[in-house]
Amino acid sequence: MSRYLVTGCAGFIGARVCRLLLDVGHDVAGVDSLNTAYDPRIKSWRLTALRPAATFRGHELDVADRSRVDDLFDSASAETGGAPPFDAVFHLAARAGVRTSVENPWVYYETNVAGTLNVLDACRRHRVPKVVMASTSSLYGDARQSPFHEELDTSRPLSPYAASKKAAEVLAYSYHYLHGLDVSIPRYFTVYGPAGRPDMSVFRFVRQVIEGEPLVVFGDGSQERDFTYVDDIARGTIAAVRPLGYEAINLGGDRPVRLSEVIRQIAALAGNEPRIEYRPTHPADVRATWADITKARRLLDWQPATTLEDGLRACVEWYLQNRELGRSIVL
Secondary structure, eight states, X not given: OOEEEEETTTXXXXXXXXXXXXXXXXXXXXXXXXXXXXXHHHHHHHHHHHTTOTTEEEEEOOTTOHHHHHHHHHHHHHHTTTSOSOSEEEEOOOOOOHHHHHHOHHHHHIIIIIIHHHHHHHHHHXXXXXXXXXXXXXXXXXXXXXXXXXXXXXXXXXXXXXXXHHHXXXXXXXXXXXXXXXXXXXXXXXXXXXXXXXXXXXXXXXXXXXXXXXEEEESSSOOEEOOEEHHHHHHHHHXXXXXXXXXXXXXXXXXOEEHHHHHHHHHHHXXXXXXXXXXXXXXXXXXXXXXXXXXXXXXXXXXXXXXXXXXXXXXXXXXXXXXXXXXXXXX
């Protein structure tokens, strides 16, 4: 059994990483601020599923609060008699979302940059041997070369969100270089799945199709995304805990799909015809994403295992089983 800290434990990916770690008997400390970046009721739903595990300890904590981060690490270190308090930290807490970052970039920098600095420095002080830090395909911007590989230029992000995650990656490298901190950085590509983020397309599309609500599409629906099922993402994130020095690694579905095709499949699964409203493309949105996962196969022995068809079916089934919650969530 290992001791792990998961920041953002009530988040979509964080909760799934916690679940997989707990299922194999690890001790997991989870922290989350339970902020209102999106409807916190779905965060509470995820936490409720984790709390019965005997080896899970949850803490409400904002990683941007340096003193509370330090207190958490100090307390955990006291429990281990001065040994490193955790075998690894999965730093998954972040403000996510491209469009909302344009409206309020300040909160993105508080969490994604200052919060990351607080976690990295606490790991340095307490000699934590490994950090796995979540990043995003948004770093690649509107890259013309596809699939996107990790050596592409990421110096021209198209949104404050992407810029904040780039800053977090650069901070992580400096802590690796100066202090020898071992850091793996999975870059996620369009994660979807049951109990997903309500501000992302799949949750919204499933809800809007099933409930007969207008389905809003920004652009003409021909834009492509490399959809990646949450369980595959969680597996890859946990695989990245191995010693690698410093590496950024794409985790993607390796199969770009048009939004119009995703809508078609959801409609077929739900048995409803969507009422689509088209709106102008947002300037911070990219035309297409596609992950080159060669590095993930080589370093992590990882590749996606869930087809889009099976993943969307699981999303529809979850929504129908939790319809009272799902229809009440603020999109």
